[in-house]
Amino acid sequence: GEDVEQSLFLSVREGDSSVINCTYTDSSSTYLYWYKQEPGAGLQLLTYIFSNMDMKQDQRLTVLLNKKDKHLSLRIADTQTGDSAIYFCAEYEGRRALTFGSGTRLQVQP
Amino acid sequence: DTEVTQTPKHLVMGMTNKKSLKCEQHMGHRAMYWYKQKAKKPPELMFVYSYEKLSINESVPSRFSPECPNSSLLNLHLHALQPEDSALYLCASSQEPGDEQFFGPGTRLTVL
Numbered sequence: 001g002e003d004v005e006q007s008l009f010l011s012v013r014e015g016d017s018s019v020i021n022c023t024y025t026d027s028s029s030t031y032l033y034w035y036k037q038e039p040g041a042g043l044q045l046l047t048y049i050f051s052n053m054d055m056k057q058d059q060r061l062t063v064l065l066n067k068k069d070k071h072l073s074l075r076i077a078d079t080q081t082g083d084s085a086i087y088f089c090a091e092y093e094g095r096r097a098l099t100f101g102s103g104t105r106l107q108v109q110p
Numbered sequence: 111d112t113e114v115t116q117t118p119k120h121l122v123m124g125m126t127n128k129k130s131l132k133c134e135q136h137m138g139h140r141a142m143y144w145y146k147q148k149a150k151k152p153p154e155l156m157f158v159y160s161y162e163k164l165s166i167n168e169s170v171p172s173r174f175s176p177e178c179p180n181s182s183l184l185n186l187h188l189h190a191l192q193p194e195d196s197a198l199y200l201c202a203s204s205q206e207p208g209d210e211q212f213f214g215p216g217t218r219l220t221v222l
Binding site for chain 2: 098
């Protein structure tokens with residue numbers, strides 16, 4: 001997705017927090033999503049945030065949205081080996097389906 | 111039933127074959143989507159059906175032909191594909207267009 005950018009790789013130790021970042025360009029985005037994809041599998045919706053929110057927390061997941069900077073982040077607390085996957089952020093701006101970022105591969109080391 | 115199912119899980123076909131991918135959901139969702147995902151790349155939108163009508167076609171070659179027989183089913187008919195069409199084909203659905211999308215496990219397609 002040329003309009004949504006993510007860093008390609010993140011490595012953390014088990015038990016640490018992970019922060020995956022995403023920047024987007026479309027200021028009219030209404031919803032921003034985080035999806036998880038394990039090898040050979042489909043995409044699992046993790047969480048989403050509406051554009052008029054700054055933060056959303058759901059158990060180990062915290063989403064922060066800085067609308068001024070068009071920056072979205074996903075924090076995973078107490079990261080586990082089962083969290084190893086590719087994480088995609090995606091935006092929806094009302095006229096078409098989702099635009100995905102390039103995905104961040106999270107590697108959790110024991 | 112809260113999932114999107116796709117069949118087959120894997121498909122190998124020659125360039126002269128005709129095959130179909132199937133997607134099904136029983137969540138009452140009115141929007142359904144086809145995406146294509148190449149290795150190490152994000153999903154790319156192919157088609158969107160809204161209330162059983164094709165609403166978005168992202169300039170997909172005519173060798174891919176979508177069909178929505180009813181509100182629960184979405185097919186993708188394949189004919190005369192090329193090796194570069196080999197990819198993971200993902201189906202998704204949402205309650206309404208623009209709502210959060212739920213993805214199926216995908217069909218891994220290999221074109222020989």
